[in-house]
Amino acid sequence: MSFREQIERRRTFGIISHPDAGKTTLTEKLLLFGGAIQEAGAVKNNKIKKTATSDFMEIEKQRGISVATSVLAFIYKDKKINILDTPGHKDFAEDTFRTLTAVDSVIVVIDVAKGVEEQTEKLVEVCRMRNIPMIVFINKLDREGKDAFDLLDEVEQKLGLSVTPLSFPIGMGYDFKGIYNIYEKNINLFSGDSKKNIEDTIAFDDINSPQLEKIIGTQAATELRDNLELVNGVYPPFDKESYLKGTQQPVFFGSALNNFGVRELLDCFIDIAPSPRAKMAEERLVQANEKELTGFVFKIHANMDPKHRDRLAFIKIVSGTFERNKPYLHVRQNKNLKFSSPNAFFAEKKEIVDISYPGDIVGLHDTGNFKIGDTLTEGEILHYKGIPSFSPEHFRYINNADPMKAKQLNKGIDQLMDEGVAQLFTLEMNNRKVIGTVGALQFEVIQYRLEHEYGAKCTYENFPVYKACWVDPKDKNSEEFKEFKRVKQKFLAKDKRKQLVFLADSQFSLQMTQQKYPNVKLHFTSEFD
Numbered sequence: 001m002s003f004r005e006q007i008e009r010r011r012t013f014g015i016i017s018h019p020d021a022g023k024t025t026l027t028e029k030l031l032l033f034g035g036a037i038q039e040a041g042a043v044k045n046n047k048i049k050k051t052a053t054s055d056f057m058e059i060e061k062q063r064g065i066s067v068a069t070s071v072l073a074f075i076y077k078d079k080k081i082n083i084l085d086t087p088g089h090k091d092f093a094e095d096t097f098r099t100l101t102a103v104d105s106v107i108v109v110i111d112v113a114k115g116v117e118e119q120t121e122k123l124v125e126v127c128r129m130r131n132i133p134m135i136v137f138i139n140k141l142d143r144e145g146k147d148a149f150d151l152l153d154e155v156e157q158k159l160g161l162s163v164t165p166l167s168f169p170i171g172m173g174y175d176f177k178g179i180y181n182i183y184e185k186n187i188n189l190f191s192g193d194s195k196k197n198i199e200d201t202i203a204f205d206d207i208n209s210p211q212l213e214k215i216i217g218t219q220a221a222t223e224l225r226d227n228l229e230l231v232n233g234v235y236p237p238f239d240k241e242s243y244l245k246g247t248q249q250p251v252f253f254g255s256a257l258n259n260f261g262v263r264e265l266l267d268c269f270i271d272i273a274p275s276p277r278a279k280m281a282e283e284r285l286v287q288a289n290e291k292e293l294t295g296f297v298f299k300i301h302a303n304m305d306p307k308h309r310d311r312l313a314f315i316k317i318v319s320g321t322f323e324r325n326k327p328y329l330h331v332r333q334n335k336n337l338k339f340s341s342p343n344a345f346f347a348e349k350k351e352i353v354d355i356s357y358p359g360d361i362v363g364l365h366d367t368g369n370f371k372i373g374d375t376l377t378e379g380e381i382l383h384y385k386g387i388p389s390f391s392p393e394h395f396r397y398i399n400n401a402d403p404m405k406a407k408q409l410n411k412g413i414d415q416l417m418d419e420g421v422a423q424l425f426t427l428e429m430n431n432r433k434v435i436g437t438v439g440a441l442q443f444e445v446i447q448y449r450l451e452h453e454y455g456a457k458c459t460y461e462n463f464p465v466y467k468a469c470w471v472d473p474k475d476k477n478s479e480e481f482k483e484f485k486r487v488k489q490k491f492l493a494k495d496k497r498k499q500l501v502f503l504a505d506s507q508f509s510l511q512m513t514q515q516k517y518p519n520v521k522l523h524f525t526s527e528f529d
Contacts, residue, residue: 112145293320392436412454
């Protein structure tokens with residue numbers, strides 16, 4: 001297969017949703033179609049001891065939430081599909097924002113009963129800013145929920161999208177009969193038998209044929225015809241170009257738990273979703289079909305396998321091919337590195353690959369060379385943008401609870417911070433360590449992982465901080481900056497990259513500081529020009 005064909009057969013996407021909308025279940029059903037797993041584990045059902053393939057950390061299994069973003073790949077109809085599973089839980093939003101820098105398109109999952117929720121709004125906003133193509137999947141149709149047209153309105157208004165339905169439900173909840181697939185012109189009847197792995201469809205070209213009454217009954221047939229007439233009247237026809245530009249979003253309906261409507265979604269997805277796209281670096285736009293390798297680290301995961309203390313850096317390949325044992329330039333460190341066992345992912349299994357193509361995600365064993373946002377190239381100096389650290393919302397002092405284990409604790413904190421689980425600030429005044437997180441649940445995750453992966457125990461102490469701001473003075477030698485440092489020394493810290501950070505203890509003190517020192521710029525993300 002030629003290099004160009006390899007690029008064109010790849011689809012790399014993320015699934016985003018509010019917790020509990022059914023994202024992990026949908027991911028599993030997609031793997032089922034790809035033959036990557038034989039049977040799906042009901043994610044929340046404790047009677048079934050199988051937990052979802054994509055959730056492998058103990059805390060995830062206990063809480064039924066996806067904490068770490070994992071990578072799952074499978075082949076379907078000769079297309080190589082890479083799913084980047086994103087944590088739905090809002091405490092892990094930062095991990096999800098970073099993952100969105102590595103996807104070429106997105107599927108947004110919405111719960112039929114709850115409609116558009118807050119977490120979905122935030123994530124869709126990030127996709128809209130970057131014009132990432134989106135497909136919307138309205139899930140859990142076998143339960144009572146909002147009217148289909150109301151949901152479509154809500155998606156348009158709350159998420160600022162311009163939608164067009166490509167399938168439409170026949171009834172809902174107790175009356176749910178199935179789905180009419182507008183894209184393929186066929187009907188998929190719902191049997192309610194979740195043991196059936198894949199439902200059968202009936203081809204149906206003419207919606208006005210009297211056959212329809214025989215299949216779904218008179219009332220449902222009349223309703224469906226009226227609804228489809230409305231759909232044609234209200235929504236624009238599907239236009240692939242608009243979808244790829246991010247200005248139109250197709251919508252599918254289904255029930256992931258019952259594997260219903262998932263095949264329609266997948267078939268349409270591989271047909272319309274973009275293959276790997278060009279990406280903007282600080283220096284220039286990089287096209288996927290360039291011959292030379294470029295790629296960037298969007299995630300680091302330590303101890304993926306509890307039996308081996310390993311740390312994997314996940315690299316999204318933007319252009320060229322990544323070959324095993326070939327030296328590549330690590331741009332930040334300005335040194336060449338080569339990798340003897342680059343991993344590709346297949347559900348829970350990792351396998352060593354000799355060659356990977358644009359769109360693929362490669363896991364590289366790392367002894368501490370990589371940080372999030374690092375670039376690998378064949379010699380060109382390139383920096384990919386868009387992987388900032390965000391200002392945390394919660395802060396606590398971290399203390400060592402076992403003086404004999406100080407070394408383990410420091411190593412653990414170091415590695416977890418490289419992973420981007422949270423941010424570490426060291427106070428200038430007394431060198432005490434403060435951890436900042438986007439969500440409070442991360443403190444538990446850190447404590448749990450320090451103990452189980454590094455054998456270190458820690459305790460926390462409250463530290464009242466309103467916001468962490470990165471300090472960017474116009475002139476480092478000015479009297480104003482010197483005074484700022486002297487007056488605010490109690491509130492100054494360094495982050496992991498040794499950048500100066502101001503920890504404001506209240507909104508008021510932040511505003512006063514900004515007024516008093518106008519030439520000392522304060523930023524809420526670590527990436528500023």
